[in-house]
Structure formats: structure tokens, C-alpha cells
Amino acid sequence: MRILLIEDDLVLRDVMLRSLHDAGHRVDVAGSVAEADQVWQMQAFDAVLLDLNLPHGPGPRSGLASGLAVLKAARARGDRTPVLVLTARNRTDERIAGLNAGADDYLGKPFDLGEVEARLRAVVRRTQGTQDQVQVGALALDRVTRRFVLHGHPLDLPAREFEVLWELMTPAGRVVSKRELSSKLSDLQDYLGDNALEAFVSRLRKKLASGGVHIRTLRGLGYVLEAEC
Template sequence: MRILLVEDDAVLRGVILRKLRESGHRVDEAATVEDAEHLWRVQAFDVVILDLNLPLNKRPQSGLASGLTVLRSARARGDRTPVLVLTARNRTDERIAGLNAGADDYLGKPFDLGEVEARLHALVRRSAGGNDRVAVGQLSLDRAARTFQLNGQLMEMPAREFEVLWELMTPPGRVCSKRELSAKLSDLDDLLPDNALEAFISRLRKKLAGSGAQIRTLRGLGYLVEPEA
């Protein structure tokens, strides 16, 4: 998943970042209203984690603002990216305010990191109207369990290769451009170059041999996972 994490507490932000990146997700981070609004406008995300108490900007004594300002701005421009609100403010009226502003889920601090990731998967699954399992030929992926199977046999796969293949297979039959894949799999300060993406595709093609599925290149359009002829 491509995730935007908006949290002003540097320690907590670091803990969440480490957990999500270890699970293979691509995470961009923001600590202020200003940075969050900028990142959300220039980059597409699968899901957003949003704190409610945020500084307005990086200047000293800039004051605090509600993260709901960022959320309302996104919803006003028609952005429907799923949002999980994380906050220490756990009162019922604040939950209602968050949900009314357009949040999709709400989790009070302190929280379990495993639950955060599970809720993110559920939000993305719900927004896509599908589930965490896809299959083409004898190739199947379960993103929730992070398992990859060929002909029913579990196979190990590095996290980023897994994410490339997931993007290519979600939903089955979709043509995915190089630009889309690079955007999903890159951090803003760590853009995935074309040759690295092509290397991923080459390794995946070798691993899919005999699976009944193949990765086809559509010149000028991108890649497509389809059953072998």
C-alpha cells in the first residue's frame, strides 16, 4: 500500500513508520497541516493515517490546528481516499466530528500497531469493493496474510516484489502503467527508476514460470497479468 502518515509526535511517527515499512508498505510522512495538505495534493495514496492535533506549519509558535482541516479540504475537492484517524482525544463527540468530516475509521491512542495495519487493510479492501485475495491461473496472492502461492505451494517473496505483483493483479485484467507502479512503490525522496522496475518485472516473470499466469508488456501502456495462452 502507498500510505500517507500525518502525525506530529516524532517518536510515535517513527514507530509507526518502522512497522509499516517492515511490512513492505511505502509510507510518506507529514508533521504539519501545511505539509499534509501539500503531500495529499501532489501524490495519490491508498490510505491516510491522520492525527487530529497538528501544528499549522514548521515555524516556531505557529499554533495548533485540527487535522480535520486537512480532511475537509481533501473531501471538498472530491478526494475519497480512505482515512483512519488516530488521536488521543477519544470522546464520543470528537469521534462524531471526525466521522462527519469524512473519516472512514477512528482509533484512540494508545493503540496496537497490529490493529492499525489490520484496519488499514480493511479500509483499502472496502474502498476497492473487493478482498485481499486474487488469483490468475495457478498463481494466487493473499495480501492480508502476505502469502504468495504457485500451484498451491507457498513461496517466499521480497516485500517490494510482492507489492509490484499485487498492483499488477488488483484487480485482475487491469493494465498498470510504469508511472502508476513507480508512484505506488516509491517514497517522495526515493523514486523507483525505470530500470529498477524492469528488474522487478524480469524477476517476477521467472518466478511465474509454469504458474499459468504471465506478465505481458503492452507497449506505451504498461503491464498486464493474464492467463497464459
């Protein structure tokens, strides 16, 4: 998943960043109100982890005073990205305010990193209509263990090919544009261009051919993963 982590505590942010990377996610970070608002508007994300107590940060003031205001602004412009609010465990008022502002769930600090991952999967599953277990032809995906299986055998893929196939199965049968794939698989320092994306898709097609699964190109629209008839 492509995740935006909004947290100003550098120690906690680094720990979470390593954990999310280890779980296979692509993560952008923001540590202030101004930075969070800017990055969130620049990029599409699968989920946002949001600390409500944020400094404003350097630069011109945006009129937003807190993480809660950033969330309200996103919802006001029609952004429905799943949001998991991070809040002090004893601050019931913060939890209520976050949920009322449009958050999908909350997690009290301190928290277990495994629970962060589980709650992220849950909020994305609810909003995107995805399931933890997905099957297309002889290809199966287990989102909990992050494993692909083809004809009952593990399908080991390089990181980029894994990410492309993951997006094509989120959910399966959905047409995914090249622009969306590039956006989801890039970060602010490393952009995935069309030529590289087409190379990854070409390699995946060869690896999936024996499983009765095909990545079809819809001209002008993108790619769709289908079971062959």
C-alpha cells in the same frame, strides 16, 4: 501499500513507522498541517492515517487549521483516498467530526498496532474492491499473511518484485500504468524509474511462467496480470 502517516507525536510516529515498514508498507510521514496538505497533494496513496490535532508548522499559513481541515480540503478536491482517523479514545466529538468530514474509519488512542494494520486492510478493501484472498491461475495471494503461493508452494520474492506483483493484484485484472507503479513503489527520497521497473517486471515474468500467469504489456497503458488460456 503506499501510506501517508500524519502524526505530530514523534514517539508514536516512530513506533508506527517501524510497524508499518515491518508489515511491508511504503510510508511517507507528515507532522504538521502544512506538511500534510503539501505531501498529500504531491503523491497518490493507498491509505492515509490522520491525527486530527496537528500544529500548523513553519512556512506561510495555508488557511488550514487542523488535521480535520486537511481531510476536508482533500475531499473537496475529489480525493477519495481511504482515511483512518487517529483520535483520543474519549473524544466522541472528534470521531463524529472526522467521519462527517469524509473519514472511512477511526481508531482511538492508545491502540494496538495489529489493529491499525487490520483496519487499514479493511478500509482499502472496501474502497478498492480488493479481497484478502486473490487467485490468478496457479498464483494465489494472501494479503493477511503477505504471502504469494505458486502451484501450492511459497513464492519468495525480493522486496521490489513483491511490491510490483502486489500492485498488479490490487485488484487482479486491472491495468496499472508505469507511472502508477513507479509512484506507489517510490518514496520522496528514492524514485523508481522506468528502466528499473521494467527489469523487475521481466524477472517476475520468468518466475511466473510455470504457473500459467502472464504480465502483459499494453502499449501506452501499462501492465496487466492475466491467467494464460
